[in-house]
Amino acid sequence: MTALIKARHVAFSYGQHPVLTDVTFTVQPGEIIGLIGENGAGKTTLLNLLLGTLPLPSGQLQLFGHGPGDSAVKAHLGAMLQGDVVLPNVTVGEYLQLAAAQFAQSLEPQRLLSDLQLTALKHRALNGLSGGQLRRVTFAVALIGNPDLLFLDEPTVGMDTNAQRAFWQRMRALRDQGKTVVITSHYLPTIQDVADRILLLQGGRLVFQGPFEALQQRYQRVVITCQTPLPVTPFGRLAGVVTATKQAAGLQLITTDGDRTLQALVPYLKDLHQLTVHRESLADIFVQLTGGRAK
Numbered sequence: 696m697t698a699l700i701k702a703r704h705v706a707f708s709y710g711q712h713p714v715l716t717d718v719t720f721t722v723q724p725g726e727i728i729g730l731i732g733e734n735g736a737g738k739t740t741l742l743n744l745l746l747g748t749l750p751l752p753s754g755q756l757q758l759f760g761h762g763p764g765d766s767a768v769k770a771h772l773g774a775m776l777q778g779d780v781v782l783p784n785v786t787v788g789e790y791l792q793l794a795a796a797q798f799a800q801s802l803e804p805q806r807l808l809s810d811l812q813l814t815a816l817k818h819r820a821l822n823g824l825s826g827g828q829l830r831r832v833t834f835a836v837a838l839i840g841n842p843d844l845l846f847l848d849e850p851t852v853g854m855d856t857n858a859q860r861a862f863w864q865r866m867r868a869l870r871d872q873g874k875t876v877v878i879t880s881h882y883l884p885t886i887q888d889v890a891d892r893i894l895l896l897q898g899g900r901l902v903f904q905g906p907f908e909a910l911q912q913r914y915q916r917v918v919i920t921c922q923t924p925l926p927v928t929p930f931g932r933l934a935g936v937v938t939a940t941k942q943a944a945g946l947q948l949i950t951t952d953g954d955r956t957l958q959a960l961v962p963y964l965k966d967l968h969q970l971t972v973h974r975e976s977l978a979d980i981f982v983q984l985t986g987g988r989a990k
């Protein structure tokens with residue numbers, strides 16, 4: 696299958712400050728890509744390079760076989776960036792009509808407003824909307840051209856719980872329609888749920904790309920806890936165990952290979968009680984990889 700996005704050795708700096716270094720990846724048609732990384736990792740910069748809103752100084756980028764910003768690409772592209780456009784005294788309905796007029800084959804604005812439960816906002820001015828309402832309108836604008844490829848940068852920020860739920864449902868529907876989506880979000884459990892593959896940027900480098908399960912296998916730690924009268928020392932030597940501690944709460948084993956450690960625990964089972972196994976989520980792995988740093 697021909698890749699829809701090809702990025703090879705992409706690098707970018709703001710002045711003397713390198714932001715992206717040697718970023719190489721491909722995206723296949725129909726994939727949902729979760730682009731994750733801590734604040735300042737370079738996610739928005741990468742999206743802007745893909746959109747052609749930032750010039751590419753080094754490396755190669757192709758979308759649908761064309762360079763970013765090419766008019767042949769724009770017809771197939773929808774984007775929702777951070778920061779919403781607020782045209783004063785323009786209503787939601789007018790804004791969507793304006794956006795629809797940019798595309799030869801757009802969706803029907805009234806229908807889209809209704810699908811996204813935005814009909815009640817149709818006659819409201821953009822500058823009178825709340826942050827979450829504006830975000831939902833921006834999502835509608837990203838969808839109006841019925842794009843094959845969507846770039847969504849922090850799409851759910853400011854949305855309330857119901858709006859977020861509706862958004863993620865729509866994402867699943869887009870996946871079912873075979874759309875290709877690159878989405879950045881700090882809501883990692885939902886990214887874990889919806890993304891076919893994760894691209895993890897760290898300090899401007901792609902340190903991982905692949906399905907969540909592969910990320911789990913490579914980085915995941917499993918925490919096994921139980922009550923036992925046995926001493927801690929032999930447990931520290933079991934396959935996969937990186938730390939074994941015993942406190943009032945019981946024995947805690949942290950292992951990089953939960954399956955092998957559980958097998959190794961079998962001979963001790965009659966002395967182990969209230970055994971629990973906790974596999975780390977994407978959020979746990981993220982904290983572990985970034986050392987829990989905030990930037």
Ligand SMILES: Nc1ncnc2c1ncn2[C@@H]1O[C@H](COP(=O)(O)OP(=O)(O)OP(=O)(O)O)[C@@H](O)[C@H]1O
Pocket residue numbers: 709714732733734735736737738739740741
């Ligand atoms: N216009 C700019 N001029 C100079 N530096 C910038 C500019 N925009 C971003 N940066 C810097 O580039 C780096 C990457 O920023 P970017 O917005 O791509 O990160 P991000 O991964 O999207 O972060 P976040 O999760 O906070 O949105 C950061 O160090 C940021 O401070």
